[in-house]
Amino acid sequence: MPSSEQSMFSKIALSAVSILLANLRHLLSSLMQFVPGKTNLPSKSHERQFTRPTLQCISPLLQTVEETPEPIPAKIKGHIPEWINGNLLRNGPGKFEFGEEKYNHWFDGMALLHQFQLRNGMVTYQSKFLQSNSYLINNQHNRIVVSEFGTLAMPDPCKSVFARFMSRFDPPSKRVSKKYKICSWKMHIHFSVLVPLWLTWSQFVANSQQNGAEPTFFFSGTTYNIIEVPPQKSNCNETLEGAKVLCSIAPTDNMKPSYYHSFGMSENYIIFIEQPIKLNLLRIITSKFRGKPISEGINWEPQYNTRFHVVDKRTGKVLPGQWYTKPFVTFHQINAFEDHGCVVLDLCCQDDGKTLAVYKLQNMRKSGADLDQIFGSVARTFPRRFVLPLNVNSDTPVGKNLNPLSYTLAKAVKDSDGKVWCTHENLHPDGFENFGGLEFPQINYSQYSGRRYRYFYGCGFRHFIGDSLMKVDVETKNFKVR
């Protein structure tokens, strides 16, 4: 295989791995919705949540479980319509240690695939661990051999007596040199896998990659790539057949590209959001040296504003406009559509980007007031609307709201430096935080993806795990909770 093809193949393969990683959080959260949370509503302010009864401990959900290779009948509450037939597949961490070594972060556990088979009003369940390279090699050695997002794999303590002796008495400079060699190779893998943690949207995949070969990595920096995957394939087993890079976007700081998870897409445009959760490449590359997991190199840096990049889907060209807004974090977009020369973009947003660091297993396994306190430190997620006027040029007046749409209060104002500063409109009424905010948004995709719409659905989070279903009317801002 030519090296360019190999390179492309490896990038695509790594993107696929990253999609799987990205879905762990997603899918586990969905499964965990079966766990009842406290029904007491939190009081109005974020801080006052500490005064309510303690949250239910979810530690039992964060323990290693055995596979269920053969289908077993599931307990059903309520009634499942008989017309629903099919398999519901979910994925989430199901193994949190190998031998005596334990993982640290919720995202680290080994993937357990779950299947719920629905047929004629009945449900069966079975599960199996994904036979990933990490799972197999960890199992083989009965310890954590492969570092994960929040866990650094330690050197093998069972090396030969001679090797252990040497590791104890090596001069420091020599030891550092050896480790750096390993580290630099390992980081090539880790960075490629971790940076694109993020997900597909229709036929498009976004990832971030290093430019060029590893030795030039420090000097060439990074780019965000959006990869187009054709829907038609000649080989159904080759899910990424025909994939190509649609466009490349330069990060604002190429040594600190942003973490991203999903992007918006209207009929003609892709909206890529560069948010201030930053991947500090120097920290990530040196993490093994410093005995730190890669998660320690991912930081909330609100000194950066959030930037929207808009890409023409047909040509792959990045539009020249510069749209900015205040720092926020988004994992999931709700919908995007075009109207009167603008892109309307609806997102689930947090004002604080430290959430990833909170999801350590030691935090999530707490109980009582300690669990309340940890949960109280997590920023709530709220649905917001942004309007990006696309036709901005030197003739566009400065200081004027460029949003022509009467149905939204979102603003977009061109500054004297030519940048457009966007101010969101809340897609919820006051008091929405009492229900924990909303995440994992869904719309009626077949009818309204990329089109003006009225309703979306999501999970309310009065716990680390979703504890309610919500329906929101984006026109009236009214919502229903179950």
Ligand SMILES: [Fe+2]
């Ligand atoms: Fe997700």
